[in-house]
Amino acid sequence: MNYLLHIFVMLEIYIILGLAMNLLAGYSGLLSLAQAAFYGTGAYITAMLLVNFGYSFPATFSIVVLVSLLACIPIIVFAIRFRDLFFILATLAWQVIVYSVLYNWVSVTNGPYGISGIPKPVVFGYSFESLHQFALFAGLVCLSVLFFFYALNRSPLVRYLQGVRDDQLAMLTFGKSPSYYKAIAIGISSAISAIAGVLYATYFSFIDPSSFSINESILIISIVLIGGLGTIRGSVAGAFFYVLLPELLKLFNVPDSSASNIRMMVYAFILILMVIYRPYGFFGNYRFE
């Protein structure tokens, strides 16, 4: 039972990350390699506020969302002018810089040893201590993020973002600045990823930089690419696929030592097949042409 709950929590975290990525890649057509940087920023700020400064959980949560909105300003400044490859490179640069800071600024982030002893969330006197309670809490957060994206999906903002994706010239003709909407998309994506970071940090109560490396960014991209770009059910399906694939591999009695490598091999293979044969992913309505 506990094992199922663990999978459930992981699923919730990756659904949130996938939705945040989908807002950039699927709706706005901007592939970003900095998702793990956003995610890691959120997790580290949570850890520092809860462990070093002793803030309460609701305060931490709101500060994390605010700070992650501010933290993506550099990326907005230097990536906003580009699309396609150069946007990817600029976000990649941000990812590498954030990772290096997390890894090397030992006096603040404790470097490769990570931060431990992060308390479980306590909201208005109610503590989500056990696994059941935490799964419930994460489920609530995940549901509200899903609800947020449903609401966003019906709002005019998404039309503008799709305009950035499909035809920037037309956007300009209608007097809408593509850069403005790109900045909004990056900001929202950063804040939502940081929420996933809050869940991650409080769930494992230990974080270290290796969870927020460039490989994680690639995995998050592949989640939305396999699931499908531009739809909510695409990202959810991608997250399911990513989290449940190792469980499937367990049926074949793969030894633990090689399990992670085989999992990545299978995953990479499926990614290549998807790119060649089904660029829309399972449930997408948009592809990079």
Next chain:
Amino acid sequence: MFLQLAFNALVSGLLLAMVATGFSLIYNTTKVFHIAHGGYYVAAAYTFYSIYQLFGTHQSMRVIMATLITFVVIAILAVLVELFVYRPVARKQSEQGITLISSMGVYLFIVNTIALMFGNGNIIIDSAFSDSIHLGSLIMAPSQQLQLVTGLISLLMLVIFLKSKWFLSVRATMGNQQVASVLGVNAGLIRMVSIISGSILAGFSGVLMLFDTGLDPQAGMSVTLSAAVAVIIGGSTSLEGTIIAALVIVALQTLTGWWLSNEWKEAVTFAFLILVFFWRTEGIVSYKMRVEQQ
């Protein structure tokens, strides 16, 4: 002290320049942002290592065998990837973002296959071919002599290749593949040759690293990223610019290692990339082209 640092930077700069020119060759002909380059880098090192261990004790014999077999293995790998991944993706006229993703898939596949077969540990070949050479205060370690000679030879061969008549059709393919093939250039062959030679350049850089500090399956990514930065900074169409940029980047990384610590190398490399984005989007050495800005 300073002389020694400069020499070290020059030697590692040559290694990075090998990877970067290979990257540039592939990037310009196939338009694939070739993250899988790091996969070839590691694959070559591991192939060389296992063949080297396989063949008994005869020193020159095992080096020659290992070199030849690495050559063949990397070429076959490059052809397979071109035929089964890049060519189908290119036929769909995919955006650069999506070819980059396919390349990442290839990278993950190669690296995890290697990690599965050989484990995640560091491999290193620890055999001195010759003694260190002392030139005044300058010390050239055996691995550095090897790197210097191989790096210079391969870059020299590249320059000869650049001046050859045949390179004209490569440049035509770089400029516009469709027009080139209409005018009778065999674009498919040129893509293939570029991918093979680019991968071999990366591979031999990896093999040279084996004699120096050794490497592990994950080592390819950071090298590829530095090489990619060198290609972009050097102006993506110019091989000379790429070589210069590789030397500059390694000089910068050496200085960082000296002042701060080696761990900040990558951050400094990418901070430099961002500066270049602000300052000269078209790269240091550039022709009349400019990146599409939006």
